[in-house]
Amino acid sequence: MADTKALTTRAADFSAWYNEVIMRAELADYSPVRGCMVIRPNGYAIWEEMQRALDRMFKDTGHQNAYFPLFIPQSFLSREAEHVEGFAPETAVVTHGGGKELEEPLVVRPTSETIIYSMYAKWIQSYRDLPVLINQWANVVRWELRTRLFLRTTEFLWQEGHTAHATEAEAEAETRQMLGVYRTFMEDWMAMPVLTGLKTDSERFAGALRTYACEALMQDDRALQAGTSHNLGQNFARAFEVTFQTAEGTLDYVWSTSWGVSTRLIGGLIMTHSDDNGLVCPPRLAQYQVVIVPIHKTDEEKTAVLDTAQRTRAVLAAAGIRTHVDAREGIKPGAKYYEWEGRGVPLRLEIGPRDVAAESAMLARRTGGKKEPVPLAGIAERLHAEMNRMQIELLEAARARREAASIRGATREQLIERMAGPGGFVYGGFCGAASCETEIKEQTKATIRVLPDPEFRSPVAPTRCLWCGQPSVAEAVWAKAY
RNA sequence: CGGGGUGUGGCGCAGUCCGGUAGCGCGCCUGCUUUGGGAGCAGGAGGUCCCGGGUUCGAAUCCCGGCGCCCCGACCA
Incomplete structure (x- = not known):
């Protein structure tokens, strides 16, 4: 396992x-x-x-x-x-x-x-x-x-x-x-x-x-x-x-x-x-979008908690939310948390006796944020909203990382330096010659990933090939690739 | 195909130098106690030590020859 x-x-x-x-x-x-x-x-x-x-x-x-x-x-x-x-x-x-x-x-x-x-x-x-x-x-x-x-x-x-x-x-x-x-x-x-x-x-x-x-x-x-x-x-x-x-x-x-x-x-x-705790899966592609972890001590508690968990699962399923109840016995809740975090499940609901009494559940997000109680009434709408937000935040975070790792209008020296160091996307002028492409690959390991579509191009179009200095025929984006 | 690493219960490893019949952690099974952030105790199951050959009274360990896998590179829409 x-x-x-x-x-x-x-x-x-x-x-x-x-x-x-x-x-x-x-x-x-x-x-x-x-x-x-x-x-x-x-x-x-x-x-x-x-x-x-x-x-x-x-x-x-x-x-x-x-x-x-x-x-x-x-x-x-x-x-x-x-x-x-x-x-x-x-x-x-x-x-x-x-x-x-x-x-x-x-x-x-x-x-x-x-x-x-x-x-x-x-x-x-x-x-x-x-x-x-x-x-x-x-x-x-x-x-x-x-x-x-x-x-x-x-x-x-x-x-x-x-x-x-x-x-x-x-x-x-x-x-x-x-x-x-x-x-x-x-x-x-x-x-x-x-x-x-x-x-x-x-x-x-x-x-x-x-x-x-x-x-x-x-x-x-x-x-x-x-x-x-x-x-x-x-x-x-x-x-x-x-x-x-x-x-x-x-x-x-x-x-x-x-x-x-x-x-x-x-x-x-x-x-x-994903992060150092394991997989992070965007809600729209997650196998389980929500995992419910029941918490109980006595048999009496167990009955009430599992009943609430199953009813909640049914409510969420009816709202089109892929939900799993982790009712395995003999495994402590904390162990389940770690397991589902590693598997990238976006949202987790913890339901224990206190939550049953309060008609709420503890909500934990895979990425950031504190645990907080959410009322069971209207929970499907709430979780839909959480997932929509998470979906957007993941995209924006990834976009911010990409932009932070990109430089535009790069010189030959900057390309060499970037590829020897952190990597990322390097935008610059390209003369169109295969010889320049080959040389760059040999010396920096970087390849032209794309000649970007207009919306991705730099505000100021490069005029010279960053490698040979000849007139640029297109802006190019270099990077080391998988 | 080049360089490096590594093969030992399901997983991760120690043991190899210096030969004496295999051990640790995790996981797994059973029971009891536990359960709101990786449970504890007790008992238990599980191994052709990658393969083949050699040396030896005796090989996980030494010698020879293979093979697998991982990482880095080369290669690759």
Whole structure:
């Protein structure tokens, strides 16, 4: 079970702390397979809440779910030149089945563009068939050299949207729309502020025209790419002969997009909010939003307390609040507090004889604030308000941390200094040359996370590349990334 | 793939240098007393000491060869 000692602190060793938070909260565990993790019920519950919210947003923007095979004929991957170059080195390949060597090896999907476009080629004939707006919830496999729980594992869970459109403008609008959906989800559900913007060529998805991303800053001031949305142009349409007849009777290749977020988001959630006592989970994604801990000595007290606890749970459940009564016996209340704190439960209600008598409960928040009695009358409304406030406070606290760790209009020296020291986001001019990007990466370990969208750009646009001094073509944000 | 670390009941570790048949803490089970911030006492269960070979009367310990895992780096949408 969960161990009972203090966690390594964030300040002492952020990586150790991160792993311990996961173990303490029982979110995941290492598996017998190298690089693969087991997502335990507490972790999977967060993923399910994420899925629920995202899936609703996908449906609301007109998408449907479908499912494509795990196995992809190896030849499919090589049809798009950049794509195969990007993914071939990290694929797992099945060469035998049913005891016999396969005629053509099957790649375990690292992403599903190729098999999906092979089907779109069959399904799309006319502009009347467009747009095709499909999402898939699936697992994928990428043979990574070095793995970390949730952040980079050999197998991971994600969703991948794959859409096909009649025009370039429509595809671009879809790409941007889904980036916006991700941003909304990350901010409003995860309480994790993100920068949005364009990736440079070197960070672009293999086979895409343009890649947009949501970039978050973790508590150790390293960046996490939290979601990507790609405008694939006609690259995959050409490779897979996905053509359609236009209203004018001409033949054209479809314009397509793909976009995805993964269980990596859980890693982002942990590293954005959690503290030295364990997981902090924003209320909207918490498995249990409220845990009720009954306190009693005598049997008589126990009956009354449990009755009040259960009635309160029913009231909260009826109000749509996910509530759990921890009625385990033989465990002292204090031990339960520590356990639920480590698991990140946003709110805790303690109900003892005194509370029963006063028709109230003691309310404790996972983040900050004193314990205080709240009347049972109207408690659902009160807890809803608390959770809404906590949701906003978590987002604002994370945003404040990010801004405190960001510098704008940086010079070359400042970039070097920042990356050698605290990290964080460094805004500065960029000449657009891959050579500068490479040099910066070699010398500072920092990469361009995004060329930020207008709302994230600095009030004064940089005029010179902070590295080479040539005219700047775009403001860029550098950081050391996960 | 390079560097470092580490493999001993479920977890964390001691024991290894100097060979003598395995111990501590936590957790787990039973009972009693407890329960408003990590309970106490008593009793108990649980171990191929990572694997293979060698030396020896005898190996967790010494020698040889493997393997796993973690961290850092390289790699990575």
